[in-house]
Amino acid sequence: MKKFFMFLAVAGLMTFTANIASAQDDDAAPAAAQQQDVVADDDADQPIDLFAGTGEEIPLHQALKTKFIEGGAGFMSLIIICLILGMALAIERILYLAFSKTNTTKLLDAVEKALSEGGIEAAKDVCRNTRGPVASIFYQGLLRADQGVDVVEKTIVSYGGVQMSLMENGLSWIGLFISIAPSLGFLGTVIGMIQAFDAIQAAGDISPNVVAGGMKVALITTVGGLIVAMILQIFYNYIIAKIDALSIDMEDSSIRFVDTMVKFNNK
Numbered sequence: 001m002k003k004f005f006m007f008l009a010v011a012g013l014m015t016f017t018a019n020i021a022s023a024q025d026d027d028a029a030p031a032a033a034q035q036q037d038v039v040a041d042d043d044a045d046q047p048i049d050l051f052a053g054t055g056e057e058i059p060l061h062q063a064l065k066t067k068f069i070e071g072g073a074g075f076m077s078l079i080i081i082c083l084i085l086g087m088a089l090a091i092e093r094i095l096y097l098a099f100s101k102t103n104t105t106k107l108l109d110a111v112e113k114a115l116s117e118g119g120i121e122a123a124k125d126v127c128r129n130t131r132g133p134v135a136s137i138f139y140q141g142l143l144r145a146d147q148g149v150d151v152v153e154k155t156i157v158s159y160g161g162v163q164m165s166l167m168e169n170g171l172s173w174i175g176l177f178i179s180i181a182p183s184l185g186f187l188g189t190v191i192g193m194i195q196a197f198d199a200i201q202a203a204g205d206i207s208p209n210v211v212a213g214g215m216k217v218a219l220i221t222t223v224g225g226l227i228v229a230m231i232l233q234i235f236y237n238y239i240i241a242k243i244d245a246l247s248i249d250m251e252d253s254s255i256r257f258v259d260t261m262v263k264f265n266n267k
Contacts, residue, residue: 075184075185075187075188075191075221076188076220076221076224078184079181079184079185079221079224079225079228080228082177082180082181082184082228082232083177083181083228083231083232085173085177086173086174086177086178086181086228086232086235087231087232087235089170089173089174089177090174090232090235090236090239092170093169093170093171093174093239094235094238094239094242096167097167097239097242097243097246099131099132100131100132100133100167100246101132101246102130102131102132102133102134102135102249104134104249104252104253104256107126107127107130107134107135107138107253108253108256108257108260110126110130111123111126111127111138111257111260112260114126115260115264116264120142120145120146123138123142124139124142124143127139127142133163133166133167133246133250134249134250134253134254136159136163137156137159137160137163137250137254137257138156138257140155140156140159141153141155141156141159141257141258141261143155145261148265149258149261149262149265152258152261153258156254156257156258157254160250160251160254163250164243164247164250167243167246167247168243171236171239171240174232174235174236174239175236177228177232178229178232178233178236179229181224181225181226181228181229181232182222182225182226182228182229183225184221184225185221185222185223185224185225185226186221186222186225187221188218188221188222188225189218189219189221189222190218191218192215192218192219192221193215193218195218196215196218
């Protein structure tokens with residue numbers, strides 16, 4: 001359910017951004033056309049300047065839309081879908097890992113204090129009221145506290161593996177989109193080159209204009225796929241680094257928790 005709402009939030013945000021960009025383009029188009037008409041009327045008797053307007057800065061969203069259209073709606077749409085789905089999964093993982101972060105030192109002190117004052121049940125209440133995988137691991141260990149420290153330690157190790165799997169959930173899909181995006185780009189390039197050679201064959205002449213136009217369209221899909229793969233790769237590596245940091249914290253806190261349970265049993 002959380003993933004579903006995350007997908008809806010990301011899709012809504014991207015749709016809202018696209019609508020704003022489209023509205024800006026629609027508002028700017030009549031003004032630009034009117035300005036061109038005025039310039040044409042004023043400069044009708046003047047010599048034509050081939051370099052007029054070359055210093056204008058094209059908005060980023062307009063340039064991206066132009067390249068998207070030039071690359072072909074079919075393959076570019078698939079590449080954009082890979083970006084949207086990959087980003088949705090990456091944002092969901094980042095939020096999940098952010099909420100999984102726990103002050104383990106403070107939690108261990110609270111568990112130790114609860115054990116000394118109220119026993120196992122008080123320590124369970126502390127773990128139930130604390131979010132994150134570390135508190136869940138402690139709670140599973142406390143459930144089997146009456147079976148001895150060895151059973152508690154085995155339970156912590158087993159449930160730690162479960163929590164690691166939960167943290168890594170969805171990473172395989174992000175990796176899939178990282179691989180698919182450039183592959184779609186290369187496939188679009190190959191198909192674009194085939195179309196360029198078909199145009200050459202139909203024209204019966206190897207004209208630079210025919211070749212350059214087809215190759216440009218073909219290479220745009222490759223650039224789009226590589227850009228999407230690089231963006232998702234950055235998020236993927238960031239998520240892996242966060243998981244590694246959390247796993248080290250889990251292992252260290254688990255060892256200290258076992259020591260705490262040993263002290264409690266000795267008392």
